[in-house]
Amino acid sequence: MTIDDLIGPVQASSHLGDYFEEPIDGWFGEFGGQFVPELLIEPLKRIEKVARECFSDPTFASELETELHTWAGRPTALTHAERLGKRWGADVWLKREDLTHTGAHKINNVAGQIKIAQRIGARHIIAETGAGQHGVATAAACARAGLPCTVYMGEVDVERQQPNVHRMKLFGADVVAVSSGDRTLRSAINETLRHWASDPVNTYYLLGSAVGPHPYPWIVRTIQSVIGRETKSQLAERSVAADVVVACVGGGSNAIGMFHQFVPDKNIRLVGVEAGGLGLDTDQHAVTIGTGRPGVLHGSLSMLLQTDAGQIRETHSISAGLDYPGVGPEHSMLSQTGRASYMSVTDAEALSALKECCELEGILPALESAHALAGAREIAREQPGQTIVVCLSGRGDKDLSTLMSGGTDRE
Amino acid sequence: MNNGAEAIERSLKSPVSGKVAVAAYLTAGFPTKEGFLTAARQIAPSVDVLEVGVPFSDPMADGPTIQRTSEIGLKNGVDLRWILESVGELDLNVPVVLMSYLNPLLSFGLRRLLDIAADKGISGFIIPDIPLEESEAISRACDKAGLALIQLVTPTTPTDRMTSLCRASKGFVYAVATTGITGGESASDEPLFEYLEAVKKVSDVPVLAGFGIRSAAQVDRVGAHADGVIVGSALLEAIEQGVAPDQFISGLTGRNA
Numbered sequence: 001m002t003i004d005d006l007i008g009p010v011q012a013s014s015h016l017g018d019y020f021e022e023p024i025d026g027w028f029g030e031f032g033g034q035f036v037p038e039l040l041i042e043p044l045k046r047i048e049k050v051a052r053e054c055f056s057d058p059t060f061a062s063e064l065e066t067e068l069h070t071w072a073g074r075p076t077a078l079t080h081a082e083r084l085g086k087r088w089g090a091d092v093w094l095k096r097e098d099l100t101h102t103g104a105h106k107i108n109n110v111a112g113q114i115k116i117a118q119r120i121g122a123r124h125i126i127a128e129t130g131a132g133q134h135g136v137a138t139a140a141a142c143a144r145a146g147l148p149c150t151v152y153m154g155e156v157d158v159e160r161q162q163p164n165v166h167r168m169k170l171f172g173a174d175v176v177a178v179s180s181g182d183r184t185l186r187s188a189i190n191e192t193l194r195h196w197a198s199d200p201v202n203t204y205y206l207l208g209s210a211v212g213p214h215p216y217p218w219i220v221r222t223i224q225s226v227i228g229r230e231t232k233s234q235l236a237e238r239s240v241a242a243d244v245v246v247a248c249v250g251g252g253s254n255a256i257g258m259f260h261q262f263v264p265d266k267n268i269r270l271v272g273v274e275a276g277g278l279g280l281d282t283d284q285h286a287v288t289i290g291t292g293r294p295g296v297l298h299g300s301l302s303m304l305l306q307t308d309a310g311q312i313r314e315t316h317s318i319s320a321g322l323d324y325p326g327v328g329p330e331h332s333m334l335s336q337t338g339r340a341s342y343m344s345v346t347d348a349e350a351l352s353a354l355k356e357c358c359e360l361e362g363i364l365p366a367l368e369s370a371h372a373l374a375g376a377r378e379i380a381r382e383q384p385g386q387t388i389v390v391c392l393s394g395r396g397d398k399d400l401s402t403l404m405s406g407g408t409d410r411e
Numbered sequence: 412m413n414n415g416a417e418a419i420e421r422s423l424k425s426p427v428s429g430k431v432a433v434a435a436y437l438t439a440g441f442p443t444k445e446g447f448l449t450a451a452r453q454i455a456p457s458v459d460v461l462e463v464g465v466p467f468s469d470p471m472a473d474g475p476t477i478q479r480t481s482e483i484g485l486k487n488g489v490d491l492r493w494i495l496e497s498v499g500e501l502d503l504n505v506p507v508v509l510m511s512y513l514n515p516l517l518s519f520g521l522r523r524l525l526d527i528a529a530d531k532g533i534s535g536f537i538i539p540d541i542p543l544e545e546s547e548a549i550s551r552a553c554d555k556a557g558l559a560l561i562q563l564v565t566p567t568t569p570t571d572r573m574t575s576l577c578r579a580s581k582g583f584v585y586a587v588a589t590t591g592i593t594g595g596e597s598a599s600d601e602p603l604f605e606y607l608e609a610v611k612k613v614s615d616v617p618v619l620a621g622f623g624i625r626s627a628a629q630v631d632r633v634g635a636h637a638d639g640v641i642v643g644s645a646l647l648e649a650i651e652q653g654v655a656p657d658q659f660i661s662g663l664t665g666r667n668a
């Protein structure tokens with residue numbers, strides 16, 4: 001096994017297509033960068049250096065692959081969703097990240113980054129979480145690594161994702177409810193950054209999505225691209241030719257993990273689905289690429305939901321994991337170059353797709369992933385007969401209380 | 412020639428207190444628009460630089476106090492346009508520096524901003540989330556507009572990087588006195604003094620220590636190893652408690668003691 005098989009190349013490589021440059025300097029086209037206080041520059045440089053070493057070390061690759069296989073439950077299945085497909089008039093395949101240990105794609109990133117943190121010699125792991133999936137995955141990996149773990153989570157999310165709060169605590173994590181700002185994912189990231197700035201030498205910030213300052217968007221995508229790599233070979237094994245690949249976009253880690261391998265395949269459409277909340281005719285949504293404009297938040301220049309004065313706007317989504325005003329810089333680039341397109345679906349559309357998936361396939365997707373399903377349904381409606389691969393980024397057990405209360409929250 | 416940088420340096424080199432230079436930070440719009448302007452007017456004669464904080468919704472380098480005052484400033488409807496207009500009108504007899512996260516500045520439009528700021532008599536900018544690597548273009552534009560772009564160094568900044576930062580810094584160098592966020596505790600004396608001396612050694616412009624400066628005794632000790640101090644959270648907390656801001660400053664520099 002070489003590192004290329006597992007993680008993909010670190011250096012720019014021609015087979016990715018010429019516009020798809022590695023962010024050697026931290027930039028994806030016009031987006032990215034490292035807009036952080038001086039205090040965080042050295043820690044970020046150290047992480048970049050160690051990540052490069054890890055990604056070019058075959059031992060790292062084989063250890064990570066073993067961990068993903070024997071602990072996280074990879075490879076995950078590619079399920080032919082025949083009844084859903086029949087209902088929608090498409091050939092639908094589901095990449096089952098919901099089957100991973102702890103229940104979402106977040107575990108992939110954590111399994112990789114915890115190794116980077118260990119190589120750096122971190123004594124304490126800190127993380128933010130929205131839906132709680134990244135927090136649970138981080139807490140689990142820290143338990144396994146014997147490292148103390150602090151997870152910051154907005155008060156609103158603590159409320160609506162209770163089962164995950166309990167799981168984190170069972171794994172020994174210290175869960176801090178963030179009461180500042182909008183009390184969701186965005187405030188949790190602010191608070192984690194503040195903690196990091198106060199102890200940048202001993203702590204490692206294990207960031208959970210393809211956002212933040214360089215090198216995070218690159219590290220997270222590199223590790224998450226296992227999703228697309230598996231999907232591609234599973235499609236080939238079954239002689240299925242995909243027309244469209246669909247994923248939900250919060251910060252964008254499951255989507256970029258899925259898209260990355262398909263970027264050079266120009267005949268395959270890549271579609272990201274953002275959270276339309278109560279609808280685009282309201283301001284209660286999180287449609288960052290669709291309605292935002294470029295700006296700097298959490299260390300990178302990317303599309304951003306903001307006011308005319310450059311203040312960050314509050315967002316709404318029924319799904320905590322998509323309730324975020326920013327997006328990873330690589331998605332901003334893919335949108336700008338037109339290689340990927342981005343659409344949105346509302347809370348209600350996501351809920352109805354979730355119910356269809358339950359009733360027709362016996363699979364309960366996370367509310368986040370339900371957005372990808374609703375997007376796929378829309379794509380099938382526009383043009384019937386296509387082969388659509390959906391990244392089912394996680395399972396919906398964590399959302400039961402929202403679902404049982406009729407699918408409303410934060411009202 | 413950079414007028415802003417010169418005005419700042421000149422002011423810092425002959426401190427009002429006769430001892431240590433003081434830069435005071437006020438969040439624009441806190442406690443109210445009028446209250447902020449009054450505080451700025453009151454404080455101007457007793458400080459050497461006035462830092463005006465542009466409130467931002469996501470102040471990632473700031474502790475609870477400045478988070479709180481920023482939120483209040485925003486609720487009171489403060490934005491960059493208002494700040495430029497009203498601070499310009501104050502026509503204070505002290506160099507004014509705007510401290511802002513990058514996004515509100517980008518949103519306003521950098522070129523337009525620098526022109527207007529210079530026109531309104533602003534002397535410079537502190538932008539905590541723009542690292543040296545990304546600051547070249549804006550630094551050049553500031554220079555051209557006659558504005559100082561002030562760089563920050565920290566206790567964990569390696570020596571060669573510190574040298575580059577000090578070289579790039581105009582007006583003064585902002586020496587962050589702690590690993591942490593605003594309002595936290597400064598580093599303990601010995602390592603802090605050593606670090607400040609190291610910054611002074613490589614800096615051609617005055618070195619001001621900020622983050623966690625709260626007491627007169629501390630100002631005395633830190634002032635012995637830096638050209639001046641920056642006080643923010645403690646001043647805002649005093650205002651919250653009803654202390655007159657100029658009183659608080661003179662307490663810090665021991666002029667009334």
Ligand SMILES: Cc1ncc(COP(=O)(O)O)c(C=O)c1O
Pocket residue numbers: 104105106130131132133134208209210248249250251252253254255320321322366368369393394395
């Ligand atoms: C199941 C699931 N899908 C998607 C997301 C959104 O994150 P990202 O866009 O980084 O994949 C989350 C985030 O919490 C999640 O838990």
